[in-house]
Each structure stands twice: as C-alpha cells, then as structure tokens.
Amino acid sequence: MNLSSLTLNHHHHHYPTTTFVHKKLTPHSSKHSTSFSPIKMSLTENAPSLAIVGVTGAVGQEFLSVLSYRNFPYRSLKLLASKRSAGKQITYEDKPYIVEELNEDSFKDVDIALFSAGGSVSKKFAPLAVEDGAIVVDNSSAFRMDDGVPLVVPEVNPEAMKHIKIRSGKGALIANPNCSTIICLMAATPLHRHAKVKRMVVSAYQAASGAGAAAMEELELQTREVLDGKEPTCKIFKQQYAFNLFSHNAPVLPNGYNEEEMKLVKETRKIWNDAHVKVTATCIRVPxxxxxxxxxxxxxxxxxxxxxARDILKNAPGVVVIDDRAGNHFPTPLEVSNKDAVAVGRIRRDVSQDGDYGLDIFVCGDQIRKGAALNAVQIAEMLLK
Amino acid sequence: MNLSSLTLNHHHHHYPTTTFVHKKLTPHSSKHSTSFSPIKMSLTENAPSLAIVGVTGAVGQEFLSVLSYRNFPYRSLKLLASKRSAGKQITYEDKPYIVEELNEDSFKDVDIALFSAGGSVSKKFAPLAVEDGAIVVDNSSAFRMDDGVPLVVPEVNPEAMKHIKIRSGKGALIANPNCSTIICLMAATPLHRHAKVKRMVVSAYQAASGAGAAAMEELELQTREVLDGKEPTCKIFKQQYAFNLFSHNAPVLPNGYNEEEMKLVKETRKIWNDAHVKVTATCIRVPxxxxxxxxxxxxxxxxxxxxxARDILKNAPGVVVIDDRAGNHFPTPLEVSNKDAVAVGRIRRDVSQDGDYGLDIFVCGDQIRKGAALNAVQIAEMLLK
Known part of the structure; x- marks a missing residue:
C-alpha cells in the first residue's frame, strides 16, 4: 500500500505526505493549532504505555503523526494490526517498531489504547483491553451510544470523561464521535452555548478518507481511468466516484436515513446532553x-x-474563521487538510427566519485529523491532566 | 476549443459527446424524457424562424442538440455569436451554417431567439430583438426579476407566459430561471402544490458547467495536473477545483449570501407567485x-x-424517482447527465420535524440540459401551441 500518494499535493498546499516514517513534524501555525498545548515529554519512564490498534490504516497512521507532533508522552508504544500487516516495520520518532498481530493478550501493561480498526475489532478486543485495565479511546461506532460510555469532543464536553483516570486499576472505554459529528459540533457548540440550538439542518460534503485509505486510492485510480477514457475500477464503492457524487454508502435504515446521518442526529443529542435538540442530516460523498x-x-x-456569532467562533478553541465576503474566500477542504482546526465561514443571518433567530454557516474539517485521530489523541491528553 | 472532451464518458454511462455536428439523436428512454411530446415537423415552410445567440458556448451547443432531438420545427436558423466565433461552420441536421456576428440587425425576421451569451449581451441585444418582433427566451439573469417578464419553468408555471404569442407583431421577453432554481423547483413544486411549502433549506452541490465550457475544461486540466503532481492552472476560478470544493464563485452580497443563492430565494418566490415562501440556500461548487x-x-x-410524496413525484412531469433504499441507489449527477429529467431520491420524513410536516429530498439534474437549454426550448415549444 503506497500511502504516500494519498495526499494530493500542489504548489499552494504543501502538506507532508503520510508515510510509514513518523518524525516530529514542524507544528502548524498557531492560527490552525488547537488550544491544547503540547506536553513536552515524549519517550519518558513515567509516561503511560500506549497501544495503537489498526496502525496501518489511514487513521492509525494519523494517530502516529498526531502523537509525534504533539509530543505525546509515552513509556512504550505497541503497534497492533491484523495478521496481514503483522511483521511490518514502522519507524516512529527515529525508532523502529514491528507491527504485532492483535490478540487477546495484547493489552497486558497497556495504559492507553487508541483503536481504529473498525467496529467488529473494537467489539471483540476493546472489552478485553478494559479488563486488563487500559483506557480505550475507540474511533469506531461500536460503543458510542452505550450508556456509561462517554462520547467526547474535548472542546465540547470534556466533563463527560472527568471520572476516568489512567492507572487507577480500572479500565474504561471512551468513544470518539463520528467525523461529521465532530466537525459540525466544533462550530455549532459555541453558538449553541450562547443561543441554544433548537433545530439544525446539515448537508454534508464528505471526503473519500471516511471510507479509509483504500477509498482514497480508488478515487485517485478512478480519476486517472476516467481521464484516460477507461472504465473506472469500482471495488470500494459500487459506482463511479470520479467527477461524481453519491449518497453516503452507509446502510439505509427503515426511516430512510443512512447510518451516517443518524450518527449526526443521535451523537449530537448525547454530546450536548440534550435529548430534544432537533437535527436532520443528508450525507453525500464528494470526490x-x-x-x-x-x-x-x-x-x-x-x-x-x-x-x-462570528466573534464567538473567532474565540472558540480549535476553530478558525475564514469569512472574507469581499474576497470570496471561505473554508475549503483543501485548506483544512492536514490542519488541526475546523474552519468556519459563510456566517450569515438566515433570510428564511425572522429576526436573528437563524444562521447559515459552512464548516470544513480534516476528516482523518480532527474528525478522528486528533480528537482521540486530545481525549488521551486529557487523561494525563 | 475542444468541446468533445467536456463530457467524461465511461463504460456505464455512454453519453453522446458534445460536438459541433448536430444530428438527430436517438431519443432518451421514456423514463427520462419529459411529458412534452416532440413535435414532428423540423425544417418546415410555416415554422418559426429561429436565432440562437451564444451558439458556441456550452448552453448554445446544447440548444442545438435539444432542438434537434426534439424535432423543433423551424423555417430558418440563424447562429449568432461574438466576433471571435463569427465565420465558424456548424452543421445542424446535415446542413452547414456559418456563425454570424451578433449585431443590431440580427433579428429582422426572427420569430424566436434563444439567448445564452451572458447578462451584458442580453441587456444590449434582447430589447432590440423584442423591438423587431421576436420572442426572446433569455437564459441570463438580466431580466429575470423584472416585472412583466415571465420567469418560466414549463412544468411549474406555464400560465405566466400564456399571453405571449409569436408572430403577433409584438415581441416579448421570457426569462429562463437559474439552473439551481429550475432543478430544485422541478422536485419541490409537485409537493408544494399538495402541501404548501412554508420554508425550504437548500444546499447545492454545483457542477463546473454552470461556469461555462471553459470551467469544465479547467476542471479536467487541473485534475490532470494535480494527479501529475503539478501546480493546477487557475484561470476561471482563483483556487484549486480538482479534488476540492468551494463556496460558489458568484459575488457575495451585503447580506452574506452570494448571488447564486439569492437567485434561488427570489426566483422561487416569483415562479411560485408567493412572496412569503421562506427559502435559504448555500451554493457550493463541487468537482x-x-x-x-x-x-x-x-x-x-x-x-x-x-x-x-414519492407517488406525487413519480407522477410529476419531467421527474424520475430513484429511491432504492435497500440497494442504496439514489440520484447522482452522472446518472442524470445528458438526460432531460430531474431525478429525486432520499425521500424521507424529516426526523427533526413533528408528524408529517417535513421532508428531506435529494435532487439531481443536468445543469446544461434541464437547467438551461432544455427548459428554454420547452418554453419555445409552448409558443407553438
């Protein structure tokens, strides 16, 4: 798998390409970094022992990248994946690691385990890790809606996990919300705190990365094929993705919403601790x-x-406002790619509502970074406090 | 200008590529054709004399294609464009035509003139055509909101133009609505007639074609460049479009909406003849x-x-319903490309509203076809009745 081709770089957006070598990266501009100051410790005797489950995936790779540039302290690092990837070597902060096959004994002496290997892996192995005393930060949807499992965006509801401590002898599960929920709530929550959201209508323009590294590769491959007049390869998605868009590939539920959309509806209620907030969503995959x-x-x-609203968002942690009406400059996916912050723009009074009771906004966020790996690492950072 | 490369074909979607040769095309499947039956006359002594202004543009070319496959009757055909394109030869229904430079005398003896050469050309020349007794169907936004100028979607408000007759000795202007308005209202109107829309929140995923043939070429060029690791050429748009999306390039107004969005708001009110219907829109360009x-x-x-709602839409003229929840098959831009009908799917009760007072739907329509050329030709067809 050639992960180096996943990020399409160009002159104006020189992002580091993701590879299997993770050195400390230059921190991003303060404008785009979150309010969480990096803890300068890294490889330290007294730091927690870490495990990463699904390390060879798109989010797994991003875990390493984020842990490194945020100087996350660790005593030891265990890289876990399926049998297929076991034995691969990954260099992290100049030290070589061999990927180990995930098994029932993987979590002895692990303090914090970051999971991103899909729901079924989480369902089987996360409870075992908890039994062994680890705090699991799970990026899958397996436990998100479970009572007693905090669903946390650190800038939004850190209080939900305040009872959880590492090395307390008691393991615990913390769920990382779905990417589109995180990105939406990063922008909506500061406004919600001020004026209370009654109803929210979301239309999402979702990237390939949400379906994993293979989906990003398929989009690139298909695009080359279509430009060459060839039939596009449809393995991950069953239809042409290049120069096209389609309703999100998640299964459609009896109520006509797909699972991705209902995550936005249900996770928002749980994270805001408000069973009555009204949310509807339409989730579309765009190329x-x-x-x-x-x-x-x-x-x-x-x-x-x-x-x-604009002032509130300018002062919100993890949020940047890009809202230049005269220059027609607003957030784009490319501008937030490989950035920590969620960007908000097109902030305007909704002309379809009376007075100042409505707003339209447009939000962009890196799906792999804040939508997954960064949020999970921020949760882990809160465990260190 | 190589228009033949504009439509990216692939195995599953063999669309005719747009070229300068317009033969009668095989009519599309009845599932995708509108309720307007073609009038079998074509080149006929008693038929109207036609002029097309902006014939070398993306919509101008589509005018010819639509006129041909719908067998639009004509006594004569005048192809008009700017000085730059004058002298070019275009074959229409096996007969060669020379593109003439548009001037003040272009409309002597023209019964129907289809304009799509931008607002400033329409502002200057459409009134001259009207003075010479022609019925102008104008695709620009120049006259859409003018009192006394009908703004017509034939399936929606044909009555707005019923007083206009060809060869009455009196010219007239009829405006073709904006593409996103047409596509939205094709789906929303049948529902509006049944249950009256109070408020509508639209998020648009808009194609390159709305910015013309050159924008489509730029998207293709940029995509090749980005895939080759090169800096993308940004002439039409000032930022990377390939593998990106951005807020619509129309100027942003003092209220924070861009002109494209306010067209949806204002044109809906005019077409529905309902000054109070509440509409908000966010218009985004997608690749x-x-x-x-x-x-x-x-x-x-x-x-x-x-x-x-689904039954109403299944029976609505010019609309097809693609709403297969089990198969996760819903409308896509690629599936409606080069098709007459607007496709609607994801029809579901809005969970954020009580009872059956809300719906979410997802609509796709060919921007050049029903969003522009087809709608204008349908207006012209109504003049023949």
Missing amino acids: VMRAHAESVNLQFEKPLHEDT | VMRAHAESVNLQFEKPLHEDT
Missing part, C-alpha cells in the same frame, strides 16, 4: 480526498446576531 | 462536470406522508 465540508442551517431559541 | 445536486429540506403547511 475530495480527506476533509469534510458541511452546510449547517441553525435555528436558535434566543437571538444571535451574525457578528456576535 | 463534477455537468449536473447539479441539491439537498432540500422542506417544511409544509399541511401534512404530507413520505409515501404520498
């Missing part, structure tokens, strides 16, 4: 590599002027 | 060639069950 965009229409209980 | 998609959230005055 973009690794960052999601979301058009979000908000109806508030209290009035909120668009200028106030 | 798709020639068909728009729209996520539309609807709030109704009267209850409307999703099954009733």
Whole structure:
C-alpha cells in the first residue's frame, strides 16, 4: 500500500505526505493549532504505555503523526494490526517498531489504547483491553451510544470523561464521535452555548478518507481511468466516484436515513446532553480526498446576531474563521487538510427566519485529523491532566 | 476549443459527446424524457424562424442538440455569436451554417431567439430583438426579476407566459430561471402544490458547467495536473477545483449570501407567485462536470406522508424517482447527465420535524440540459401551441 500518494499535493498546499516514517513534524501555525498545548515529554519512564490498534490504516497512521507532533508522552508504544500487516516495520520518532498481530493478550501493561480498526475489532478486543485495565479511546461506532460510555469532543464536553483516570486499576472505554459529528459540533457548540440550538439542518460534503485509505486510492485510480477514457475500477464503492457524487454508502435504515446521518442526529443529542435538540442530516460523498465540508442551517431559541456569532467562533478553541465576503474566500477542504482546526465561514443571518433567530454557516474539517485521530489523541491528553 | 472532451464518458454511462455536428439523436428512454411530446415537423415552410445567440458556448451547443432531438420545427436558423466565433461552420441536421456576428440587425425576421451569451449581451441585444418582433427566451439573469417578464419553468408555471404569442407583431421577453432554481423547483413544486411549502433549506452541490465550457475544461486540466503532481492552472476560478470544493464563485452580497443563492430565494418566490415562501440556500461548487445536486429540506403547511410524496413525484412531469433504499441507489449527477429529467431520491420524513410536516429530498439534474437549454426550448415549444 503506497500511502504516500494519498495526499494530493500542489504548489499552494504543501502538506507532508503520510508515510510509514513518523518524525516530529514542524507544528502548524498557531492560527490552525488547537488550544491544547503540547506536553513536552515524549519517550519518558513515567509516561503511560500506549497501544495503537489498526496502525496501518489511514487513521492509525494519523494517530502516529498526531502523537509525534504533539509530543505525546509515552513509556512504550505497541503497534497492533491484523495478521496481514503483522511483521511490518514502522519507524516512529527515529525508532523502529514491528507491527504485532492483535490478540487477546495484547493489552497486558497497556495504559492507553487508541483503536481504529473498525467496529467488529473494537467489539471483540476493546472489552478485553478494559479488563486488563487500559483506557480505550475507540474511533469506531461500536460503543458510542452505550450508556456509561462517554462520547467526547474535548472542546465540547470534556466533563463527560472527568471520572476516568489512567492507572487507577480500572479500565474504561471512551468513544470518539463520528467525523461529521465532530466537525459540525466544533462550530455549532459555541453558538449553541450562547443561543441554544433548537433545530439544525446539515448537508454534508464528505471526503473519500471516511471510507479509509483504500477509498482514497480508488478515487485517485478512478480519476486517472476516467481521464484516460477507461472504465473506472469500482471495488470500494459500487459506482463511479470520479467527477461524481453519491449518497453516503452507509446502510439505509427503515426511516430512510443512512447510518451516517443518524450518527449526526443521535451523537449530537448525547454530546450536548440534550435529548430534544432537533437535527436532520443528508450525507453525500464528494470526490475530495480527506476533509469534510458541511452546510449547517441553525435555528436558535434566543437571538444571535451574525457578528456576535462570528466573534464567538473567532474565540472558540480549535476553530478558525475564514469569512472574507469581499474576497470570496471561505473554508475549503483543501485548506483544512492536514490542519488541526475546523474552519468556519459563510456566517450569515438566515433570510428564511425572522429576526436573528437563524444562521447559515459552512464548516470544513480534516476528516482523518480532527474528525478522528486528533480528537482521540486530545481525549488521551486529557487523561494525563 | 475542444468541446468533445467536456463530457467524461465511461463504460456505464455512454453519453453522446458534445460536438459541433448536430444530428438527430436517438431519443432518451421514456423514463427520462419529459411529458412534452416532440413535435414532428423540423425544417418546415410555416415554422418559426429561429436565432440562437451564444451558439458556441456550452448552453448554445446544447440548444442545438435539444432542438434537434426534439424535432423543433423551424423555417430558418440563424447562429449568432461574438466576433471571435463569427465565420465558424456548424452543421445542424446535415446542413452547414456559418456563425454570424451578433449585431443590431440580427433579428429582422426572427420569430424566436434563444439567448445564452451572458447578462451584458442580453441587456444590449434582447430589447432590440423584442423591438423587431421576436420572442426572446433569455437564459441570463438580466431580466429575470423584472416585472412583466415571465420567469418560466414549463412544468411549474406555464400560465405566466400564456399571453405571449409569436408572430403577433409584438415581441416579448421570457426569462429562463437559474439552473439551481429550475432543478430544485422541478422536485419541490409537485409537493408544494399538495402541501404548501412554508420554508425550504437548500444546499447545492454545483457542477463546473454552470461556469461555462471553459470551467469544465479547467476542471479536467487541473485534475490532470494535480494527479501529475503539478501546480493546477487557475484561470476561471482563483483556487484549486480538482479534488476540492468551494463556496460558489458568484459575488457575495451585503447580506452574506452570494448571488447564486439569492437567485434561488427570489426566483422561487416569483415562479411560485408567493412572496412569503421562506427559502435559504448555500451554493457550493463541487468537482463534477455537468449536473447539479441539491439537498432540500422542506417544511409544509399541511401534512404530507413520505409515501404520498414519492407517488406525487413519480407522477410529476419531467421527474424520475430513484429511491432504492435497500440497494442504496439514489440520484447522482452522472446518472442524470445528458438526460432531460430531474431525478429525486432520499425521500424521507424529516426526523427533526413533528408528524408529517417535513421532508428531506435529494435532487439531481443536468445543469446544461434541464437547467438551461432544455427548459428554454420547452418554453419555445409552448409558443407553438
């Protein structure tokens, strides 16, 4: 698997390509970094022992990248994957590691385990890790809606996990929300705190990365094929993705929503601890590599002027505002790719609502970074406090 | 200009490529053709004399293609364009035509003139054509909101133009709505007639074609460049379009909406003859060639069950329903490209609204075809009745 081709670089956006060698990267500009200051410890005797499950996947690779540039402290690092990937060598901070096959004994002496290997792997192995005393931060949807499992976006509801401590002798599960939920709530929550969201209508423009590294490769391959007049290869998705878009590939439920959409509906209620907030969503895959965009229409209980909203968002942790009307410069997936912050723009009074009770906003966030790996690492960082 | 490369074909979607030779095309399947039956006359002594302004553009070319496969009757055909394109030869129905430079005398003895050469050309020349007794069907936004100028989608508000007759000695202007308005209202109107839309939240996924043939070429060129690791050429748009998306390039107005979005808001009110209908829209360009998609959230005055809505749409002229939940098959831009009908799917009760007072739907339509050329030709067809 050639992960180096996954990020399509060009002159204006020189992003580091993802490879199997993880050195410390230059931190991103403060404008795009979150409020969480890196803890300068890294490889340290007293630091927690880490395990990464699904390390060869797109999010697994991003775990390493994020842990490294944020100087996450660790005593030891265990890289776990399926049998297929076991034996591969991965260099992390100049030290070689051999990928081990995930098994029932993988979590002896592990303090924190970051999981991103799909729901079925999480369902089988996360409880075993918890039994062995580890704190599992799980990127799958397996446990998100379970009572007693905190579903956490650190900037939004850190209090939900405050009872969980590492090395307490008691393992625990913390769920990482779905990427589109995280990205949406990073922008909507600061406004919700101020004026209380009554109803939210979301239309998502979702990148290939949400379906994994293979989907990104398929989009690239298909695009080459279509440009060459060839039939596009459809393995991951059953239809042409290049120069096309389609309703999200998640299964459609009896109510007509697909699972991706219902995650936005249900996870928002859990994260906001508000069973009554009204949310609807339409999730569409667009031929973009690794960052999601979301058009979000908000109806508030209290009035909120668009200028106030803009100021609130400018001061929100992990959020940047890109809202240059004169220059027609607003957030794009490419601009937030490989960036920590979620970008918000097109902030305007909704002309379809009376007074200042409605806003339209447009949000972009890196699906692999804040939508998955970064959020999980931030959760792990909170365990260190 | 190599228009033959504009439509990216592949095995599953063998669309005719657009060229300068327009023969009668095989009519599309009845499932995708509209309710307007072709009038079998074509080149006929008693038929109207036609002029096409902007014939070398993407929509101009589509005018010819649509006129031909719909057997539009004509006594004579005048192909008009700017000085730059004058002298070019275009074959229409096996007869060669020389493109003439548009000037003040172009409309003597023209019964129907189809304009698609931008707002400034329409502003200057459409009134001259009207003065000479022609009925102008104008695809630009120049006159759409003018009192006394009907803004017509034939399936939606044919009555708005019923007072206009050809060869009455009196010219007239009829405006073709904006592409995203046409596509949205083709789906929303049948539901509106049944349950009255109170409020509509639209998020659009708009194709390159809306910015013309050169924009489609730029998307193709940029995609090749990015895949080759080169810097993308940004002439039409000022930023990378390949594997990216961005807020629509139309100028942003003082209220924070761009002109494209306000067209949806204002044109809907005019076409529905309802000054109070509440509409908000967010228009985004996605890297798709020639068909728009729209996520539309609807709030109704009267209850409307999703099954009733689906039946209404199945019977609506110019609409096909693609709504296979089990097979996860819904409308895509590629599937409606080079098709007459607007496709609707993802028809479901909005879980964020009580009872049956809300629906979410997803609509796709060919931007050049029903979003522009076909709608204009259908307007012209109504003049023949």
